[in-house]
Structure formats: C-alpha cells, structure tokens
Amino acid sequence: MNIQSIIQKEFNLKDFQVINTIKLIDEGNTIPFIARYRKEMTGELSDVVLRQFHDRLMYLRNLESRKEDVIRLINDMDKLTDEIKISIEKCETLQEIEDIYAPFRPKKRTRATMAKEKGLEPLALGILNYTIEDIDKEASIYINEEKGVNSIEEAIKGACDIIAEIISEDANLRKVIRNIALNEGIISSKGATEEDSVYSMYYSYSERVKTMAPHRILAINRGEKEGYLKVKLELSDDKIVHRISSSYIKNNERDISKYIIDSINDSYKRLIYPSIEREIRSHLTEIGEERAIRVFGENLKKLLLQSPVKGSVVMGFDPAYRTGCKIAIVNQNGKLIDTTTIYPTAPQEDIETSKKILKELINKHDVNIVAIGNGTASRESEMFVAELIKEMDRDIKYIIVNEAGASVYSASEVANEEHPDINVSLRGAISIARRLQDPLAELVKIDPKHIGVGQYQHDVNQKRLEEVLNGVVEDSVNTVGVDLNTASYSLLQYVAGISKGVAKNIIAYREEVGEFKSRSELKKVKRLGPAAFLQCAGFLRIPNSENPLENSSVHPESYDICKNLLEKLGYTLDDVKNKNINNIEQRVREIGINSLSEELNVGIPTLKDIINEIKKPGRDPREESLKPIFRSDVLKIEDIKEEMVLKGTVRNVVDFGAFVDIGIKNDALLHKSQMSDKFVKDPMDVVSVGDIVDVRVISVDIQKQRVSLSMKGI
Template identity: 40%
Template sequence: MVKLIEFIISNTKLSEQSVKNTVELLNEDCTVPFISRYRKERTGNLDEVQISDIVKFKEQFETLEKRKGAILKALEEQSVLTSELKQKIESTQNLTALEDLYLPYKKSRKTKAEKARQNGLEPLAKIIMSQNANDVESIAFKYIKNEVTSVDSVLEGARHIIAEWINERVDIRNNIRYQLERFAMISTKVVKTKADDEKAQKFRDYFDWEESLNRIPSHRLLAILRTENEGYIRMKIEIDNDRALSKIEDKIIRSNNVCAEQIKLAIKDAYKRLLLPSLSNEAMQKAKDKADESAISVFAKNLKQLLLGSPLGEKRVLAIDPGFRTGCKVVCLDAQGQLKYNETIYPHPPKSDSVGAMKKISSLTDAYKIEAIAIGNGTASRETEALIRKIHFKNDIQVFVVSEAGASIYSASKIAREEFPDYDVTVRGSVSIGRRLQDPLAELVKIDAKSIGVGQYQHDVDQTKLQKSLDAVVGNCVNAVGVNINTASKSLLSYVSGIGPKLAENIFNYRKENGLFSSRKEIKKVPRLGDKAFEQGAAFLRIKNAENPLDDSAVHPESYKIVVKMAKDLGRNVSDLIANKELLKKIDLKKYCTSSVGLPTLQDIIKELEKPGLDIREQVKVFTFNQNIKTISDLREGQLLPGIVNNITNFGAFVDVGIKESGLIHVSNLSDSFVKDVNEHVSLHQQVIVKVLEVDIPRKRIQLKLHK
C-alpha cells in the first residue's frame, strides 16, 4: 500500500492523505462519481479528473507489480535470480526498464547467438570482448568443429553472441532510445503502383512526407498510419546511423587491435539487426500511444459536450427522418418519448406530393398537440425543413434540425428491437431523432459512442483504451445530470453509479411488474440491489413527485437526517426549505459539521435545496441555416454564414453550414492570436458565424474562419 501511494503521488503531485483515502474508497468498490460528489471530506475535495488520475496510476502500478512478480518467478525457476538483480527489479518504476532487465534471461526462439553457443563459441566471444588477443584467427581455428567449418563462420558465430550482449546492455539501449526520442524522423514514400488509385487521392498529402517524430501532431501521425495500413505508402523511422554506431563504439571499444575490428562488425550487426528494429518499433509505438491518448482525449471532450447537449425537455415532438425516393418517415411522440403514431409522407421527388405532406403534418400537429418538430440532418434534410417552414401552424411550433449520427446503428440494435419489436428500422430511427431533441443524453447512451461520429481517427486508436475512456465519460455525464428512475431506459440506468447492466435490468423489470417507484427507500426492494449498490447509486436516481421532496434531489439519503434537523431547528418542515433561499440563508452550517460531514458536503446540500434537481444543461435554442445555400456550389469566398460546430479536433473545428459537406475552421483561423486548445474557442453544437475562405469543389473541402 505504501509503495502504491508513493507511486501515485509521484505521478499526480496530490497530497498523501487525499491519495490514501481515495485509494481506500476505490478498494471499497466506490465509483468515481460517488467519491467526487459524496466523499469530499475524505478526498480533500478532489474532482472527477483527479480521482480518475488516481484510478489510472493505481492500475498502472498494479500492472507493473504483476509483471514484476511474473519475472521474478521466471528468474527463480531459471536459478539466475541474484539479490542484486532482485533489488533492481523491485525498485524499477516503469515497464520498459523492467523488460530491459529481463531481456538477457528471456527464453526466446532459436537465435543466431543461441546457435553459436551450442556450437561452443561463447568462450571465443569472451576472448574477443576482453580485447587482449592479437591473433584472433589462430584462436578461432581451434573452434572449428561439426557445423562450424571455417574460421570465418567461427568468427561470425562469436560476433552473433557479442551482438546479443550489446543488444542486452541497458545503457546502450537507453542511448539509442534517447537519439530516437530527440532526433528521429518519420518519412513516407508512395507505393507507385497505387499512386493513381481514386481512393488514394484523399491520402495524397502523405505520399512523400518527412517530419520530426517528436513534433508530429497526433492527427497527422494517425493519418499516416492509416495511409500505410491502406497500402498506399511505406513508412520508416530514421536517425543518424553513423552517430548511433559511434556512441556504441565509445561505450565498448578501448583498444585498436583485431579484437576491436571484430567488435565493430558485431556492433554494426547488433545495431542493424537487433537494436534499431526493436527500438524504432518501440519509439513508433510510444508515439502512437501518445497520439492515441490525444485523439481519445479529443473524442472524450466532444462526447461530453454532445451528451450534455441542450434538451428540449418533456414536450410532445413530431420527428421526421427525411428521404427522397423512400419518403420521409414521420413519428409522433408524447412528452415522455413514447411512440403514438407513425406514417410515411412523400413530399419530394419522384412523387413530389408536397401539398398532401403539408396537410398531413398540419393535421398530426393538431391531433397530437405537438410542441416541436425534429428533422434529421441527413439526405433531404434542407428540403424537408423548407417544406415544414411553409406550413402555417395554429400554435407556435419550434422547428429543429437534429444530428442523425448513429441513429441507423441504434435502429438496428438489440436495444431498439426490444423497445419497438413491432416496428421496422425506419420507424425506430425516426423515434431516435425525436428523442434526441427531448433528451440527447437519455437517447445517445443507447448507441455505441464510437458510432456517434465526433472526434478524430477513433477507429485507428487503441480500442480498449478508447472504450474505457468513453464509458467513463458517459458514466460521469449520466451521474452529473441524474436519472429519473421511473422513465429511464435500461441503457441509461446501467450507467448510474453502482448499478451496471444487470441491476439496470432488474430495476426495469421491477418497475414493469410493480409500477412506478414512489420513494428511494423502495429501490432497496429491487432484487440483488444491496446496501452497497444503494449507497453508490441512490442519490443519482431521482423520483418525481415523491412524498419526500429530497427523493427528487441530489441530496444523498445518508444526509436526509441532516436536512430534517436543519428544518426542525428552524421550526419548519423539509418541504419548506425547498427553493427558499431566504430561509436557507439562516442556517449556520458549522452547527451541523461532524467528524464525517464537513462544510463541502453541507454546502452542496444547501445548493441542492436552493434548486433541487436542477438540470445542469442549457435549454435548446432554435437555429436556422442560410436558406440560399443548398450545395457546395452555392458557396463563395467571403460569405458570412450561420453554422453549427459538429466536430472538434486538435487541428480545428468542423462546422455544418447546412449542406452535405462540413467546413473546417483550421486552428489558425479560430483566432488572430495563438490557439493552444480548440475547446477554449468553440464547443460542440455551438451556433457560430463563419467566413468562407476557400472552396475546393473537386476535393469537397471548405476552409472557414471564425467570425467574431
């Protein structure tokens, strides 16, 4: 435990007490959202990011310790574990250094050096390495036997052994690592037979490229790797070979005789055959890991913004999945997102029944008391929006264009089939569009985050790390907003702190069999939902119109008694405190501090009582594109256009200006001053005004500038 705490502190610079207490909570199976919200006194008020860092380094330490154990066991079995080697292994703080220590003892496949040893050439290798012999060839002659039939083959075998020794030297490996880290260049050459392929043209920027490996931006490295995987280029990592060889020679050669000549040959062999291939791959993997981390971070930030997108709330919605030949799929949803009606209209070519479609939409809005219309942003979106805006509704109905990203994935999923077993994928897709307007978070959690289409090169990064990061983001967002236990889907419930898929299903089934939950206490009746799960999840599960008003708040049930005492001391009921700022100001929080409950928790309770169940998300705003811009051909340099940010990367932000192709605001066009972080200037789904800088119709590329 002490070593673990020291390891985490060295990587996070957090206080010892905060780290120690957080690790204890994690070992008690507490979740990050629960710890950050309800255990502030124990953690020293650490936020979710800091606690997540502790989780990350805790896992790294445990992985390192597990590997140390496996290596020590293997060395013991080989009877080569000395007290000095054991001490070195136990004190090592990273996996790379650990593997270097283990390298000489690995039971590898049949190597050239091993074969030379079997031919009895190791004594000769030691003689050469001593650099004291003057007539190496005469000595080598004595080793001719069996498979080794000449002096040249004897010396070659001895050099193979020496090359392996050189490869295993930690100081030499670290020196090559240093040179790769500081001076390595990544270069590419196009595969000539594929240079003219139509599909290859989008990669042509990287057909002949050279750049410093330690300076290449993450998005460019991932793009180059994808281009190589597609087979359009060959890539290599290079450093100054002469300098690298000279550095190795300086460390080994201390004479000027024939032994030195043999060692120089062995050094060249070790470098070309063993050191450079292995360590350049390691450097490439390190750069890839760094690029992955950057890309995953971008994706996570985007996903968070998307999930916390503005909800319309519980309002009746008519949703349209637009289309031409196959028509527009129309559904009517009630305020809770339940499907009430569906139909297909054909306002666009080839049928072009716009009059009939407008009449049908108008009658449906009246019949189902529709308050808003959601239109998917795919094919025929602009045409459908223009049609809807021609209708004179009796009531004030807001019209929104909603992102369809991932809707087709949801509509064909098991979740969608369970929700709508009697409807086809087109109806399910329309329902998803409507529900996204009502509550983006509740609907998007049903879709694999990678299918939502925000971020950069998400399919090229480490998929395990990506999934872990995105799951954490979804969980943090769900718990930050809170979940209505009586309306939430199984997917949404599964992300609640301490719940998970199985308990989510049990909650869903209990609600189905017993009706709506009337209190948080009743949650304990759900099969297999024990005290720990209740502790971790209850405060994130909300119950509307409950007898106890705290059941629809973020106040944890363990703190109810504190609120009751506060009310009693004021001669009031708990309900009197709700949203009563004047009354809440009269409470002296210091009176309610205990050994386990301090001011951070009490201040959170007061904030929650002021605005119980407050949705942290902003309200959705209506947005209208420039109706004169329908295709990329309508764009002109210098135009100012309204747009919506639909993706953010490290190199800039993509903006939907109402046509099929999104435009790019390059990082250099976000501000007149240096831009360190794109997210400091724009956010996902932000409504912006952009200036058209350049339109490349053949490549379907649009360059934009953020207009302030």
C-alpha cells in the same frame, strides 16, 4: 517503488488526498460516488481527475506486479544477481523491465541461439572481453563438423552473431538509443503510389518524433495501412553506432576490435534499429490513440450533456433517397404516437403527396419541432421541410440532429424490446426525435463509439476506447441523475453501482409493484445489496415522492443532516417541496458556513452541496446549457458570401479545429488558427460540441462544397 509518493508528485496532491482516494478505490467505490459524495476525503477531486488517478494507480500496480514476476522468472533460472534485482526494482516503466528481461526471455531460434547450440558462446565472450590473443588459433578449437562448424570463418561468424545479440539486449544501451530516437529521430513518409488521395500531403513529409501532432500520427498510420504511404524512422546512425562502440570497444589497437565493430554494425542494422523503430512507432501510436480517445470522450460528454428540449411534440425525420424518408412522431414524454414513410427525394420526388401527409400529421398531433437526421439526403430533406413550414399557418421550427448510431440502435436488442411491432427502418426516426428531447436518455442506448463525435476512433485500441467512453457515459448519467420510475434499462445500467443485471431487476420490480415511492424501496430489488445501494441511491430521483429530498442529489446518508440544517435555518421539508426558501443564502451567511459545518458535524463541501440542492430540488444541470438553434428556412452554399457573420452549432471538435453547422449541406471548418488572435494549441480550450458560436465566413469553395470560418474580430 512508493506508489503513493509517485502519484502525489505527479498529480500535485496532498498526503490525505492520495491515501484516502486509494482507500476509497480499494473499497470498491465507484468514481461518480467518490467524486460526488466523498469530497472531504479526496479534497474535492473531480471525476476527470479521479479517473486519471485510477488509471495511473492501476498502471503502477501492474508495474510492481511485473517486477515481481520478472525477478521470480530470472531467479528460477539461477541467473538473478543483486545488480539485476536492483535494476529491475528501479524501473519506472514496463518497457524498462522488458529490456532487462530480454536476455533471459525464452527465444525462438535466432542466429545467436543456433551459434550457442554449436558451442560458440565462450568464443564470443572471449572476443567481447578481449581475452583472446590469437583469434584464428582460438577459433580453430571450435571447429566441429558434427555441430556444423566447418571452418575458422564459420566459428568467428557464429561468435559475432552471439555478440550482436548481446549488444542488442543491453538494457542500458537500449534506453540511451531510445532517448536519442525520441528526441532527435524523424518520422518520414513517402507516397507508395502516384494516385491522388487524402494522404497526398504526406507523400513527401518528415517531422521530428518529439513534435508530431497526435492527429498526424494517426493519419500517417492510416495512410500506411491503406497502402498509400511508406513510413520510416530516420536516425543518426553514425552517432548511435559511435555510442555503442564507446561501450564495447576497449582497445582500437587490437585486431580483435574489428570483429566487435562488425558485430556492432550488424547488431544495429539487423536487431536494434528495427526494434527501436517498432517501439517508437508504437509509442507515437499510443500518444495518438490516447489523444484521439480523449477528444472523443470530451466531445461525447458535451453531446450527452446538451440541453434537453422539453414539452414539445417532435417529428423525427430520417432522410433517405430510394427507400423513402422515415417519419416518427413522439409526444412530450417521448412516447411514439405515429409513423409513416414519404418520398420527397430522388428518385420518386413525390413532393406534393409528401407535403400533404406531413401537414395532416403535424396538425393532428400539434407537432412543434421537426428533427432532421444529418445523414444521406439530409439537406434535400431540409429544403423540403423549410418549404413545408412556409406553407403552414402555425409556429413550427426544424433542427438538424446528429443521427450517428441511429441505424445501430434500430437493429439493437434494446430497440426491439422498446418497439417490437415497429419496422426496423422506422426506429431510426424515433431515435432522432428522442435524442432532441433528451440526448442523454436516448444516446445511452447506443454503443458510445458509434456516436460520431470522434477522430480516428476506428483506428485506436478498441478496448481502451470502450473503457474511456463508458466512463464518460457513466459520469454524464450520474451528473444529471436518473428518474427511477421512468428510466430505461439502458440508462439505469450506467448509474453508479448498478450492473446490467440489477438494472433489469429494477425494471422487473417496477413492472410488478408499480412506481417507487422512496429510495429505500431499492433495497427490495433482487441483487441490489447495501454496497450497491450506497453507490447508486444519490443518483436516482423520485419526482413525485412526498419527501422532496428523494428528488434531489442529497444522499440518503445525509437526510438527517439536511433536516437538521433546515431546522437551524427556520425551514421545513414542505418549504423545500413548495420552493419557499428564496432567502436561504442570506440565513446561511448570518450563521456562517463554518459554524453550520461544526454544529451539524458535516464537511463544508457536502454542506454546500446540500444547500445547493434544497435551493433547487429536481434541478437538471443540463438546463443551464445553451439551447439548440431552431430554423425555419434553409441556406444554400450559393447563399454564403465571404465576410458574412452567421450563428452556428459546433458539431465536432478535432485536433486541428472544429466543424460547425451553419445551415448548409456540409459542416464548415473553423480551423484552430482562426479561433482567436492568440495562439490556440488545443481547440477544446476555445469551443466544445454543442456550443452556439458567431462565425465569419472567410472562404467559399462551391465546387468542393467547402466553407471556411473565423471567430477573429467577432
């Protein structure tokens, strides 16, 4: 198997892209570093494609390794033939290898293995190969009371058990049956109870395997796990049995064929069908999980890269009932400056005292925005805050913030290190306030799977989920860049090339020496060697450095190139620092990007990146995102009428649509069929988490507190 050729074909890449990317990965370079600083070598492959490339490369290498293992194992048994070896070498999936290895794999005691222990294998092979003329006469030879064969019938039955297992382990046959199941099989589900549930639509449901939507696969799996559904794979049994028979029945006229037919039926019902059903269900689950993980990953990335709200004093409002609403105020830099607890909600409903306390805090600290968590008692708290704002003679707004993971953060080691003297219950309010100011810096403190923008995230392979989500966080952090002098340990550990241990060493160095003056100082940090420096340096920023390049994504390895470029264009580093390079694009056009590339001996992609950086040193790419919607009044579902056109924020995107915050208690559903006049296969092609969208109300169900939306005709 030529791994390079397979990847080249699957990803539609050129030779040099595959060769160079494999080389870069094998050298230990991180995906963010390769994507950002080795564009010439990869042909400008994105971080998303590079991660897919990496996953496929690892799979194919595991495939090769497994082939070698299986060939060795079969050879150690002295059963390896040229035919078996060639078959293994041709395998394209791990499943195909396991099918070939199945007959040789050490087994638990089965009916067939027990029959073999009784010495009945020659009889089985004689029947299967049609070399027996008189079955009763031949079977009588194997009667042996000591071995437990007491009659001709027992001998034949044991031989048929061996034949059934031989048929079930036929790799070529299993491949054919598996393809039939994938292309023609039907997954059906029936209610295991008459109790109404969220799975009611699946109480009498069937769908072809090849057309099942990933979210329906996971819904059925969950319904089965919770005891509401019975699920099975429906196949054309007669067609499959006929296909098996065509491989093993050589002469229908011979009496011996009836024993093979019996063995085929037994093999299919007892061995093949259950095994194929497990494989197909597992295959579907894998599809469902991969899709759910991808959806979670894409939603998470959009959430992490939402525009920060800078320069505002924010009041974090963590709603609750009995235990009271927790309040935390943070200044423009996210530093905690005050906390309290109020009781405006049931059962206390001490609204007037709560208003008085908050008014005093708002005036005392010049609060601009109230960030309200979207959990329990959120909308009651929103109504309270809206009333409060109306009574105040100052410009103040509020916003609903996704608080998923705030409670996890509150009890975490990170929160304890940051706020050792603050009660655990108040830390959630701090997190809510800060995640409005800088979503990325705050959300990296929380295990990504606890950030509620997924679908069925608790049902999927947790190791794979963690791997993908950590990759998303890493890509997001490195896309934005990190302030070396203010970044938390939680943020630093996601910078390319920096481990958890090194992140702590950076913090320790900062506490001991003070602020970093240059990136080169990183080389003094314990355990941060040349390889790690190469990976991380370009993603770390020093805003107050004398050299403006230290506050850009220009990598130190390109500083000389950048300086030479500035000289050729008639600029200095001071011009960059003072942002006095407004006509740089015109000067580049006059000389020509190709000429500059040749003169400076640098690739065009890197050159373009350098030019973009010196145009806007310290630029935060998130600032180009849509700003969040701030409100000063509240909507009730009773206020919502059909045909109303509203502005909302996309909170979550799933396979069947999106949930949009339009300012009422529950997020409204925008089904994918209502996203466009054209067919929408994937809602992510139309909307993303954090998008601000105009929507029209198409139905309101006050009893169920549900609102349905449409984007058609707007």
